[in-house]
Amino acid sequence: MGRYVVRRLLQMIPVFIGTTLLIFLMVYALGDPVAALFGDKAPDPATAARIREDLHLDEPLWKQYLLYMGAIFRGDFGTAFNGQRVTELMATAFPVTLRLTLVAVVIEIVVGITLGVVSGLKRGRPLDTGLLVVTLVVISVPTFVSGYLLQFLLGVKWGWVSPSVSSDARLDELILPGVVLALVSLAYVTRLSRTSIAENTRADYVRTAIAKGLPRHRVITRHLLRNSLIPVVTFIGADVGALMGGAIVTERIFNIHGVGYQLYQGILRNNSPTVVGFVTILVIVFLVANLLVDLLYAVLDPRIRYA
Amino acid sequence: MTTLTKTEDKPAPTGPEAFLSVRDLRVAFSTEDGVVRAVDGLSFDIERGKTLGIVGESGSGKSVTNLTVLGLHNRKTTDIQGEIILDGQELTTASEKEMEKIRGNKAAMIFQDPLTALSPYYTVGRQLSEPFMKHRGASKKEAKDRAIEMLAKVGIPQPQTRFDDYPHQFSGGMRQRAMIAMSLMCDPELLIADEPTTALDVTVQAQILDLLRDLQQEFGSAIIFITHDLGVIANMADDLLVMYAGRAVERGSVREVLSEPKHPYTWGLLSSMPRLGGDTSEALVPIPGTPPSLLNPPTGCRFHPRCRFRDEVPGDLCSTERPLLADGRAAACHLTGEQKQSIFIDQIKPRLG
Numbered sequence: 001m002g003r004y005v006v007r008r009l010l011q012m013i014p015v016f017i018g019t020t021l022l023i024f025l026m027v028y029a030l031g032d033p034v035a036a037l038f039g040d041k042a043p044d045p046a047t048a049a050r051i052r053e054d055l056h057l058d059e060p061l062w063k064q065y066l067l068y069m070g071a072i073f074r075g076d077f078g079t080a081f082n083g084q085r086v087t088e089l090m091a092t093a094f095p096v097t098l099r100l101t102l103v104a105v106v107i108e109i110v111v112g113i114t115l116g117v118v119s120g121l122k123r124g125r126p127l128d129t130g131l132l133v134v135t136l137v138v139i140s141v142p143t144f145v146s147g148y149l150l151q152f153l154l155g156v157k158w159g160w161v162s163p164s165v166s167s168d169a170r171l172d173e174l175i176l177p178g179v180v181l182a183l184v185s186l187a188y189v190t191r192l193s194r195t196s197i198a199e200n201t202r203a204d205y206v207r208t209a210i211a212k213g214l215p216r217h218r219v220i221t222r223h224l225l226r227n228s229l230i231p232v233v234t235f236i237g238a239d240v241g242a243l244m245g246g247a248i249v250t251e252r253i254f255n256i257h258g259v260g261y262q263l264y265q266g267i268l269r270n271n272s273p274t275v276v277g278f279v280t281i282l283v284i285v286f287l288v289a290n291l292l293v294d295l296l297y298a299v300l301d302p303r304i305r306y307a
Numbered sequence: 308m309t310t311l312t313k314t315e316d317k318p319a320p321t322g323p324e325a326f327l328s329v330r331d332l333r334v335a336f337s338t339e340d341g342v343v344r345a346v347d348g349l350s351f352d353i354e355r356g357k358t359l360g361i362v363g364e365s366g367s368g369k370s371v372t373n374l375t376v377l378g379l380h381n382r383k384t385t386d387i388q389g390e391i392i393l394d395g396q397e398l399t400t401a402s403e404k405e406m407e408k409i410r411g412n413k414a415a416m417i418f419q420d421p422l423t424a425l426s427p428y429y430t431v432g433r434q435l436s437e438p439f440m441k442h443r444g445a446s447k448k449e450a451k452d453r454a455i456e457m458l459a460k461v462g463i464p465q466p467q468t469r470f471d472d473y474p475h476q477f478s479g480g481m482r483q484r485a486m487i488a489m490s491l492m493c494d495p496e497l498l499i500a501d502e503p504t505t506a507l508d509v510t511v512q513a514q515i516l517d518l519l520r521d522l523q524q525e526f527g528s529a530i531i532f533i534t535h536d537l538g539v540i541a542n543m544a545d546d547l548l549v550m551y552a553g554r555a556v557e558r559g560s561v562r563e564v565l566s567e568p569k570h571p572y573t574w575g576l577l578s579s580m581p582r583l584g585g586d587t588s589e590a591l592v593p594i595p596g597t598p599p600s601l602l603n604p605p606t607g608c609r610f611h612p613r614c615r616f617r618d619e620v621p622g623d624l625c626s627t628e629r630p631l632l633a634d635g636r637a638a639a640c641h642l643t644g645e646q647k648q649s650i651f652i653d654q655i656k657p658r659l660g
Contacts, residue, residue: 204423207379211418212438212489213411216403223426302473303427 001298001305008294012287019283020276024065027272072280078273080266086277089262094281096169097251097258101243103171103178104185108236112182112189116232117225119190120197128194135187147180147253164255177254181247185239192235196228203227230300237293241286245279325352325392326529327376327497332389334368334375334553343601345371347553348389350632353546355496358523358530360544360561362537362576364598368553369533373499375399376531377416378406393497411438414497415490420506421482425474431458431485432470439492457488461518480511484518491522498523499531504539516543537580541565549573552599552609559636569638569647571614574655582659592658608641619646 034048034057052058055078056067071078077086119131138146154176155163165173200206201224209223210216244259251260259278266274298304334346346368353359361369374380376391378398391398393414398406410416415438418424425434435457436450445453451470458466461484474482483503490498500519504512516539523530532543540547540561547564549557549572557570568574575594596613599605611617611625620641632639640647 204418204420205426208418208424211377211379211410211416213407213441214437215407226428301428303475
């Protein structure tokens with residue numbers, strides 16, 4: 001197990017370098033950051049040259065990348081063009097997004113798995129068919145549609161919740177955005193656990209469990225659920241990374257100052273240190289989440305043992 | 308409590324000694340294609356300490372019958388008629404709660420494929436302990452002791468350490484032993500073995516059969532042994548029931564049925580079985596045709612489309628009238644006793660060698 005973890009951690013290095021290099025190249029290929037800094041005005045050539053030198057923008061691209069990476073490992077993510085340290089932005093943005101992700105994942109697990117299990121056990125019944133249709137609709141509606149719709153209905157028309165989130169981003173304010181963020185994944189979780197349950201209810205070991213005289217609820221919770229939820233766990237684990245990075249639309253709709261918001265601002269203002277820095281952290285989150293899922297797999301399924 | 312009243316209501320029809328008595332059992336599943344009559348009017352009895360062998364081709368209804376005894380069929384899509392009386396208790400009308408008390412306790416089942424029948428995610432020991440804790444209210448510790456005792460009894464070496472192993476760490480034969488140990492946890496009085504040796508190689512098969520016989524002697528359980536292997540049946544069973552397309556076609560003691568079979572289907576089964584001392588140049592004689600679809604079974608005798616001897620029966624009796632199976636030593640066939648005798652001696656017996 002230990003050797004496996006070490007091997008996986010080593011494998012992360014090329015993935016990390018590859019992704020960050022790609023992001024770096026793409027962001028720097030977008031345009032001239034110094035010109036963007038000055039907005040509509042033409043920059044004074046002398047000042048522009050000085051800024052370029054300060055930010056190593058006059059160096060070749062590969063050298064810029066190396067310098068940037070070196071700085072990152074010293075904990076220096078550079079300065080956003082508004083003068084704030086990127087690390088400061090992260091310190092305010094990540095906790096907010098983390099809370100939002102947490103709310104979304106909890107909703108996904110509780111609602112998604114419950115609906116999936118019920119649907120799987122009642123396979124072919126009206127409830128099951130209904131849920132299949134509803135989840136299909138949810139999957140096909142883009143987040144910005146469901147987001148604005150729910151915001152308008154619940155926040156504006158009926159006034160049940162505040163339509164936008166305050167800068168504190170308290171947990172109770174994040175419930176509606178959490179629902180919006182979770183919606184598509186929730187539909188996938190429901191479908192995934194439904195199929196898995198429906199498949200396993202006819203498995204031989206479930207029949208054995210019944211033949212042993214175990215009551216129905218024990219058969220379901222002990223034998224059926226445990227075996228059916230492994231693919232669901234994998235999905236949710238991988239989804240945590242996606243939710244953290246993919247909250248751009250949701251955070252925009254509800255004006256949440258999290259990672260998505262900062263990334264959006266960074267892209268809009270051609271603010272490369274912000275974009276590259278945030279994405280770098282997201283890449284790490286992704287890699288770690290995937291590693292944890294793989295390790296969890298071994299815990300859940302004894303047949304998988306990593307050497 | 309229900310057990311007592313039921314005993315008074317319905318005494319087993321063929322005498323009080325029958326431990327399990329199945330009377331005119333009919334099982335029908337509704338599927339998308341129509342109603343499948345998997346079992347159609349089946350009756351048999353089994354006493355304590357005896358072994359009943361049930362043979363027949365795949366789809367002849369042997370497994371369905373026994374799943375029904377334990378109530379393991381899908382209740383929503385299955386229609387059951389007739390009676391299943393276990394030790395005086397009617398099972399077809401028993402509630403799910405009552406069935407839970409019987410399953411794994413008074414009546415246990417050994418399944419065919421132990422790899423899929425054991426849950427891959429729990430240790431063998433834990434799966435063995437479950438029924439003991441449920442039925443006897445035993446503590447974890449007591450259940451563990453019992454499980455280790457049973458694992459030792461079925462011949463698993465070092466049961467203390469094997470207790471914590473997962474099924475995938477066991478070999479095929481050991482898994483089947485573990486499966487048997489699990490079914491024996493609560494000293495069941497009825498043991499249903501559904502092709503328990505089909506997935507095993509012959510040496511292991513012989514060990515498992517020995518084991519089952521020893522355990523039967525020790526516990527005095529009644530065993531229903533389902534198989535399509537007549538060699539195994541000859542070794543294991545006291546009585547034999549031959550099934551075809553959801554009906555019993557022949558019954559009797561194993562010796563009687565195998566040495567002097569009376570039904571054309573049984574003749575076919577015996578002729579299509581290879582013999583160790585047989586001549587390799589002599590072809591096996593398979594039964595022509597395929598088993599009928601139970602969606603739309605043949606009328607009259609269900610075997611008549613494949614039967615080579617239907618011409619010997621006057622008229623078209625075979626395709627119009629269902630031959631009845633009498634109690635005791637009997638075969639459900641329209642051929643007369645003398646006809647059967649002469650066909651068997653002239654045509655079948657020489658081929659069996």
